[in-house]
Amino acid sequence: MDTIRPGLKTLFLSHQNADPDAIGSLYFLHNRYGGEVALPNSPDRKGKPLAEYLEFEYQFPPLKEDYEQYVVVDTPTPSQLDPISVPTKKAVLIDHHTTNGWDVDIIKEDKTSCAEIIYDMVSPKTLSKDEGIALIAGILTDTSGLRRANVDTLRTLAEMMELSGVAISEVYSIISSQRTYSEKICRLKGAERSKHVREKGFLIAYTYVSSFESSVSEMLLRVGADISFSGSQRSNEFLISCRSKNEVINRGVDMGKLFHRLTEKEDNISGGGHPGAAVLKGKGDVEEYMEKLVRRTRAVIKEKGISKPVK
Numbered sequence: 001m002d003t004i005r006p007g008l009k010t011l012f013l014s015h016q017n018a019d020p021d022a023i024g025s026l027y028f029l030h031n032r033y034g035g036e037v038a039l040p041n042s043p044d045r046k047g048k049p050l051a052e053y054l055e056f057e058y059q060f061p062p063l064k065e066d067y068e069q070y071v072v073v074d075t076p077t078p079s080q081l082d083p084i085s086v087p088t089k090k091a092v093l094i095d096h097h098t099t100n101g102w103d104v105d106i107i108k109e110d111k112t113s114c115a116e117i118i119y120d121m122v123s124p125k126t127l128s129k130d131e132g133i134a135l136i137a138g139i140l141t142d143t144s145g146l147r148r149a150n151v152d153t154l155r156t157l158a159e160m161m162e163l164s165g166v167a168i169s170e171v172y173s174i175i176s177s178q179r180t181y182s183e184k185i186c187r188l189k190g191a192e193r194s195k196h197v198r199e200k201g202f203l204i205a206y207t208y209v210s211s212f213e214s215s216v217s218e219m220l221l222r223v224g225a226d227i228s229f230s231g232s233q234r235s236n237e238f239l240i241s242c243r244s245k246n247e248v249i250n251r252g253v254d255m256g257k258l259f260h261r262l263t264e265k266e267d268n269i270s271g272g273g274h275p276g277a278a279v280l281k282g283k284g285d286v287e288e289y290m291e292k293l294v295r296r297t298r299a300v301i302k303e304k305g306i307s308k309p310v311k
């Protein structure tokens with residue numbers, strides 16, 4: 001089965017912590033094909049307000065029924081559907097991630113969002129306002145506010161805007177949700193306690209918070225750090241989240257690998273991630289591991305012989 005077959009009893013699904021691309025794609029498909037929708041857990045901070053605005057209804061596991069067809073969108077690996085498992089023989093998988101862990105054929109296109117693939121598949125002659133909002137929200141989030149958009153993205157986006165009459169600002173007002181009070185406090189405290197060092201022109205900032213480590217690390221990049229670390233300690237367990245800017249990644253510094261290398265030597269910790277986002281956790285003292293990570297980061301910058309001109 002390689003395409004959505006209308007008329008079958010169908011369940012539409014997407015990944016854990018569904019983002020606006022997942023929600024928007026599901027909403028559009030459900031509008032056009034009918035059927036039911038399920039998510040493994042609650043949508044993320046932007047997905048949730050979008051779903052609420054669209055009055056979009058979905059179920060959570062355990063699934064009570066069987067379906068003739070399962071359509072899975074925006075989900076690169078089966079584990080991202082946990083605890084839902086899908087019979088792959090009855091599944092249509094539609095995704096735009098470069099790598100995927102499915103062992104069956106999937107509909108994969110090199111697009112900046114799933115919303116674009118689905119829009120092309122349906123190639124609608126008309127688009128309701130809510131459908132426009134759903135699809136455009138998917139594009140805006142998956143391209144980081146169009147920063148990763150290409151010519152193809154913008155052409156599709158322009159067409160969606162024309163057909164639905166939706167303005168980009170309307171979509172932003174729906175998906176730019178407020179952070180919770182406790183997250184805001186953590187970000188403020190993280191900023192207040194932050195320290196930084198400079199290595200060959202790169203600013204490395206680190207701080208300690210009680211939770212929202214990744215949010216705090218992201219914030220530190222936005223206020224000027226090139227690489228940032230936020231650590232927390234809960235009894236004898238620690239967690240450190242790291243973020244780094246593209247200009248660091250482009251110069252060959254892979255924080256995910258750096259984190260992973262540390263775990264190979266010690267049994268009580270685990271971690272790894274992507275070049276620009278990594279996590280380390282385990283038993284131990286957060287300050288001790290923070291010190292190790294900052295030291296190793298500085299060493300890697302020196303080893304690679306890279307630098308950043310200071311303006």
Ligand SMILES: [Mn+2]
Pocket residue numbers: 021022074096113114142
């Ligand atoms: Mn996506």
